[in-house]
Amino acid sequence: MATALANPLGVFARESVAELRKNLRLPQFALPTIITPAVFYGLFAIALNKGGPDAAAYSLATFGVFAATGPALFGFGAGVAVERESGLIELKRVSPLPGGAYVVAKLVSAAAMAALALVLIYGLSLVGGVRFPAETWAKLIAVHLVAVVPFALIGFAIGMRMGAKGSIAAANAFYLGFSILGGLWMPITIMPPWMQQVAWATPSFHLGQLALSIIGVPPEGSILAHIAALVGITILAAWFAVGGWRKSPA
Amino acid sequence: MDSDHMQIVGRLDAVTKKFGSHLVLDGISLEIRAGEVTALLGPNGAGKTTAVGLLTGRLTPDSGKVDLFGLDPSRPLARARMGVMLQSAGLPDVLTVRELVTLQSGYYRNPREVSETIALAGLEGLEKRAAGKLSGGQQRRLHYALAICGQPDLLVLDEPTTGLDHEARRHLWTTVREEADSGAAVLLTTHYLEEADALADRILVIAEGRIVADDAPAGIKASVGGCTIRCRTALTDAHLAALPGVRSVARSGAAATLLVADAAAGARALLAADPALTDLTISAASLEEALANLSTSIRKAA
Numbered sequence: 293m294a295t296a297l298a299n300p301l302g303v304f305a306r307e308s309v310a311e312l313r314k315n316l317r318l319p320q321f322a323l324p325t326i327i328t329p330a331v332f333y334g335l336f337a338i339a340l341n342k343g344g345p346d347a348a349a350y351s352l353a354t355f356g357v358f359a360a361t362g363p364a365l366f367g368f369g370a371g372v373a374v375e376r377e378s379g380l381i382e383l384k385r386v387s388p389l390p391g392g393a394y395v396v397a398k399l400v401s402a403a404a405m406a407a408l409a410l411v412l413i414y415g416l417s418l419v420g421g422v423r424f425p426a427e428t429w430a431k432l433i434a435v436h437l438v439a440v441v442p443f444a445l446i447g448f449a450i451g452m453r454m455g456a457k458g459s460i461a462a463a464n465a466f467y468l469g470f471s472i473l474g475g476l477w478m479p480i481t482i483m484p485p486w487m488q489q490v491a492w493a494t495p496s497f498h499l500g501q502l503a504l505s506i507i508g509v510p511p512e513g514s515i516l517a518h519i520a521a522l523v524g525i526t527i528l529a530a531w532f533a534v535g536g537w538r539k540s541p542a
Numbered sequence: 543m544d545s546d547h548m549q550i551v552g553r554l555d556a557v558t559k560k561f562g563s564h565l566v567l568d569g570i571s572l573e574i575r576a577g578e579v580t581a582l583l584g585p586n587g588a589g590k591t592t593a594v595g596l597l598t599g600r601l602t603p604d605s606g607k608v609d610l611f612g613l614d615p616s617r618p619l620a621r622a623r624m625g626v627m628l629q630s631a632g633l634p635d636v637l638t639v640r641e642l643v644t645l646q647s648g649y650y651r652n653p654r655e656v657s658e659t660i661a662l663a664g665l666e667g668l669e670k671r672a673a674g675k676l677s678g679g680q681q682r683r684l685h686y687a688l689a690i691c692g693q694p695d696l697l698v699l700d701e702p703t704t705g706l707d708h709e710a711r712r713h714l715w716t717t718v719r720e721e722a723d724s725g726a727a728v729l730l731t732t733h734y735l736e737e738a739d740a741l742a743d744r745i746l747v748i749a750e751g752r753i754v755a756d757d758a759p760a761g762i763k764a765s766v767g768g769c770t771i772r773c774r775t776a777l778t779d780a781h782l783a784a785l786p787g788v789r790s791v792a793r794s795g796a797a798a799t800l801l802v803a804d805a806a807a808g809a810r811a812l813l814a815a816d817p818a819l820t821d822l823t824i825s826a827a828s829l830e831e832a833l834a835n836l837s838t839s840i841r842k843a844a
Contacts, residue, residue: 297622298649303648306645310634310641313636313641314634314636318636375634378631379631379632380631380632380634382600383633386599386626386628386698387621387626387649388618388621388622388624388649388692391618
């Protein structure tokens, strides 16, 4: 029998489906990550809204980024750390599964969970009177889904370098820190100047500014600077994550 | 059987591996051949799992060479014909037996039918059970199913029967033997001489990171097997050690422990030398006792 691998497309697809199934069967993970953004958005941007549809639209741009952080940070960060400690990653790594398939499956699954969370807040925004042209919706959805990538890589880096309990704590700290410092819940212009400076180090701030620019809100600083900063943060996170994956004996 | 002409599927060649300053493998060479069950036998901490880690591409050697189907084992292609059962692997609690076997089968080009894998591993009736709801023994059988689902040409089993009851252990031995008889190479690590003896065509004894013996089971049993005789006796250590068939003597106060090749001959000689001895017990030597004896004799010879 000749040595040959299974068709990689099929392997990646089945691994992704299994990963998503795993997430959806864990209500203690799935429910908070899908529902929390909708609850926050519904409360702050719809129920307590005093600024009408414009304010609801502004919040939609940044809460959409918030919806991507949960699945990415917790699915990857805590998920990878738990599966590394249990020996599951080791089992995958001695199998013929290409290393990339494990990571891609987790990314696809995080994006799918984020998509479910986004559907809920998009629906609420319509109730709140938010209306965009189709092109604006398309761009906004693209930014909100792309937002999964940098957060997932940060989560991956945490998961490969910290234990399960430490990873959960770290993921929580990043989840809250990125949301507040990135201006995802409240505009950063109402915060002290030092916090506005720290915001530049967070991917959430740049993603929020990109999303705001799409709906016509002038961004802080230039769009190009935000894109460049985002690419830089993503590469740095990927470098940390891959280094952890290579170094880990498991 | 002409072993020179048997196909070699995996090889460690003068491999050393350190963790920190601890030398775990000290220049190990071994070959795994098709159609043969090779047992790596040694006490805990001897370096068995590290050797498996190197062969499966999870670890890289500090020096020496590792070869898997002619390739570097860190490449997925090298692992395309291998199935591995690790000592412990936490499977996702919420996926079912059938889902996990199906997923793993998909990693291979020519997998078994999922139902066939499940039957071979003795998991019929548990297909729809979540992995988290399986008993310890059932989880080990699921690990075994994941190792054989790809019809591998090399099956690597790291302490496969730990946590299995007697009947499940016998069943596993039978199916592993069938894998080898149909042409697969099997590498098995164990710290049970009984298991290596029941399954293996060839036993490599590993102690302190080195292969200290490499022989068919009968040869290994002759050198590391034997019995332990315990008794209270007035005879001196020197006198005891000089009795026929006695390999080693240990003592605490009046209680002496002798390692002997043949229990009956040893007991006869002992009783003849000291008719007044008391508290005589005879038991099979544990692997640790036998290996301590084996490595002592090797050190003496060196």
